[in-house]
Amino acid sequence: MKRWVVVLAGGVGSRFWPLSTAERPKQLLPLVSDEPMLLEQLKRVKAIASPKRTLILTSASLVAATAKLSKLPKANIIAEPKPAGTAAALAWAANVIRQREGDDATMISVHADWAIGNPVGFREALTMAATAAEKEHALVTVGIVPTRPDPGFGYIEPGTHVSSGARKVKRFVEKPTREKAVELRVSGYLWNSGIFAWRVGVFLDELKTHSPEVGPALANNARSMSGFFGAVKKPIAVDHAVMERSKHVLVVPAEFGWDDVGTWGALRRVRPRDAHGNALSGDVHAMEANNNVVHAEGTSVALFGVSDLVVVARDGVTLVTTVEKSADLKRFVESLPPKLRNLK
16 A cells, blocks of 8 residues: 655744753654654554655754654655645645655654554554545544543544544534533544545645645645745645545544643653652652652752642753643743743
8 A cells, every 4th residue: 555654843842941942842852751752653653654655844954853863765854944834734745745656645644742652552543544535535634532621622523424434524623711622522522633644636636625825836836845835825734724624524533642742741641650640750859749740851850849840950941830831831931031042
């Protein structure tokens, strides 16, 4: 089968300051285990597609680091000329795959910076989504069965079953209030994971039909990446550009311990914890401390009698906040003086 995996690995990840920087963003950091998150993801998808059929989309400044880590063929690491949203990134990836293997090749897209508790279940869900895309000639997403009423995610309302085990998508729901998230979970809605599968010809046809933001840019610049990205005037997510507009969208419900690890506080869900609920990394000493997240790099951290804190220390810079406030860290980082905000 001509199945490809596309890994989106751009972005800085400012919510993981001071560990994450422009030169060392979230996906290149060992946040969940001892390995960088990108490398973990590449190992998980290797059984789905060979390195020759794996593409990584990243920013130009990260190509060297990404190539060194991934060991993929040079032609399979694509440097986006500018951030243009996931619609443009996936459109260009589909265009590259079409030029190499034709319209009937299947493309599965994932992000580099997720935590996955059950890799086998993850691969099974990707395979089911790809099979549904191939049989039904549809755009397929993977919907995660919620484990909590989280207002930080978009949601999907699943509809009727189809023959391939997937379900039709009735509608997408933007990030809700916490109260609404409780209702959606009870009603059987799924988290919108950002995992997609489709035949590249089907996706590009739907893009042409439904996305004036990206479709014409690709039609006029299919052989010029710089021309294409230059013609996309405003970043737009693939959810808005295509998935919410198309009539040929399916969802595969799945449970495999997925977490997008969007904040320091989220590491409390995915890292191993001690007997007091602390998620600790590095040289950390804790006493009468509960439910903290601590990351020490090149230094030591000692905690005594505190709870629900995030403490991150590296290179003489220490961040102290709460697990709850860590979700708003981006706003804080933007307020810092440039010398402190733009750490190397």
